[in-house]
Amino acid sequence: MLTHIMNGKVFDVRNNRLLDSDVIIRDGRIESVVSRGAGKAVLPEGAAAETIDASGCVVMPGFKNAHTHSSMTFFRSLADDLPLEAWLTEVIFPYEAKLTADDVYFGSLLAIMEYARNGITACQDMYFFQKEAIRAFVESGFRCVVNGSLTSNGSKDYDTQKEEEASYARIMDENEFFSAVSPLVSYAPGVHSTYTTSAHLMKGVSRALHDLKKGLFLHMNETAVEASTAFKKFGMYNLQYVDSLGMFDYGGGIFHGVHMQDVELAIMKEKKVGVALNPCSNAKLNSGAPDFDRYAEWGILTGIGTDGASSNNSLDFFKEMWTLQALNHIKFDKILSPKPHDIVKVATTGSAEFMRLGDSAYVEPGQNADLTMISINDANAIPFTDFCKYLVYSANVSNVRMTMVAGKVLYHDGKYNLPVGKDDIISQVESRLARIRSGK
Numbered sequence: 354m355l356t357h358i359m360n361g362k363v364f365d366v367r368n369n370r371l372l373d374s375d376v377i378i379r380d381g382r383i384e385s386v387v388s389r390g391a392g393k394a395v396l397p398e399g400a401a402a403e404t405i406d407a408s409g410c411v412v413m414p415g416f417k418n419a420h421t422h423s424s425m426t427f428f429r430s431l432a433d434d435l436p437l438e439a440w441l442t443e444v445i446f447p448y449e450a451k452l453t454a455d456d457v458y459f460g461s462l463l464a465i466m467e468y469a470r471n472g473i474t475a476c477q478d479m480y481f482f483q484k485e486a487i488r489a490f491v492e493s494g495f496r497c498v499v500n501g502s503l504t505s506n507g508s509k510d511y512d513t514q515k516e517e518e519a520s521y522a523r524i525m526d527e528n529e530f531f532s533a534v535s536p537l538v539s540y541a542p543g544v545h546s547t548y549t550t551s552a553h554l555m556k557g558v559s560r561a562l563h564d565l566k567k568g569l570f571l572h573m574n575e576t577a578v579e580a581s582t583a584f585k586k587f588g589m590y591n592l593q594y595v596d597s598l599g600m601f602d603y604g605g606g607i608f609h610g611v612h613m614q615d616v617e618l619a620i621m622k623e624k625k626v627g628v629a630l631n632p633c634s635n636a637k638l639n640s641g642a643p644d645f646d647r648y649a650e651w652g653i654l655t656g657i658g659t660d661g662a663s664s665n666n667s668l669d670f671f672k673e674m675w676t677l678q679a680l681n682h683i684k685f686d687k688i689l690s691p692k693p694h695d696i697v698k699v700a701t702t703g704s705a706e707f708m709r710l711g712d713s714a715y716v717e718p719g720q721n722a723d724l725t726m727i728s729i730n731d732a733n734a735i736p737f738t739d740f741c742k743y744l745v746y747s748a749n750v751s752n753v754r755m756t757m758v759a760g761k762v763l764y765h766d767g768k769y770n771l772p773v774g775k776d777d778i779i780s781q782v783e784s785r786l787a788r789i790r791s792g793k
């Protein structure tokens with residue numbers, strides 16, 4: 354299948370410039386990027402291409418959501434303005450205990466609808482019932498990295514040899530299943546955090562990581578309490594503990610990373626462990642401000658995630674970019690950094706590299722056609738001076754005109770192309786939430 358995006362501009366992320374270019378897409382991949390108007394000439398003779406008019410728009414790589422819990426869309430605005438520990442233990446965990454696999458399917462569809470609307474083309478998703486979540490992603494044609502989500506919570510074999518064997522087997526099984534399920538799906542071995550996992554569980558996971566030659570992905574030092582509790586418990590800093598188990602021997606990544614020691618950053622640099630920052634969630638839960646510049650100075654691979662919709666409360670990269678910039682200005686009392694282009698790079702190509710999706714990171718030949726189209730002809734874009742400043746400071750989701758994953762248009766000018774209609778997704782989520790809230 355051929356698609357011809359014409360009449361627009363293309364954002365060259367590497368060099369921070371806009372090109373007057375057409376994009377030709379064949380079977381989900383970008384075949385060529387050519388001068389505006391030259392697209393027709395490079396199409397094979399007689400080929401019928403679907404055309405997308407990008408007049409007044411910029412075609413750019415889609416935002417990559419490097420950390421999320423998609424199905425937590427169910428709990429949006431159910432428990433706002435509580436500190437993290439109370440939010441989790443008093444509200445979220447009891448509600449989550451009532452979730453079914455089918456609930457997760459519809460909660461994931463609601464998230465995918467929001468991702469597509471907001472210019473996001475992939476996510477690294479950590480939650481329960483991941484096979485049902487993946488059904489929603491694959492049916493929708495959305496790209497997903499399944500993040501392992503092991504915890505010891507509720508384990509009857511807590512911190513025993515049996516738990517170690519079970520965690521080893523689960524990582525191996527998940528890796529085999531999710532690596533084969535669809536070209537849109539990949540697998541990142543993961544646990545929830547060090548505070549929800551026993552030593553034996555971690556040992557089993559570490560063995561699996563060495564067999565797979567893959568690194569670990571987990572929440573890390575989201576709050577000051579988490580960081581100081583870990584230090585007391587393990588006799589070393591949180592990330593040092595995970596590294597001491599060999600779990601970063603093949604790289605990996607952490608989510609949040611707000612309260613970090615230099616010794617932890619040194620390990621990240623040495624072991625090529627990345628970080629997915631979650632500025633809106635951190636600000637809303639009063640967890641602290643992620644230090645963008647410090648990670649940049651250490652040369653640590655950095656991406657951005659929204660976290661779940663229950664702690665954010667939207668899945669919106671314009672908000673994430675603006676907040677990350679603003680938090681760094683306030684916390685570190687500086688105005689000249691980070692630069693908008695650095696923020697945009699992290700939201701697109703940085704996240705993609707973090708998620709091992711380097712083949713979906715640029716609008717260039719050979720890359721997956723995971724794109725979004727942003728209007729620069731709306732009131733909030735005028736006068737138009739600089740694309741990255743516009744994205745970070747002025748633009749919002751209303752400027753997203755089209756979102757495409759692997760060449761398939763999922764959203765275009767108010768219309769969704771998803772396996773379940775918008776109204777049906779909404780009514781399913783609302784009726785299912787009513788059941789959960791009634792205690793059933």
Ligand SMILES: [Zn+2]
Pocket residue numbers: 420421422572608660661
């Ligand atoms: Zn999270």
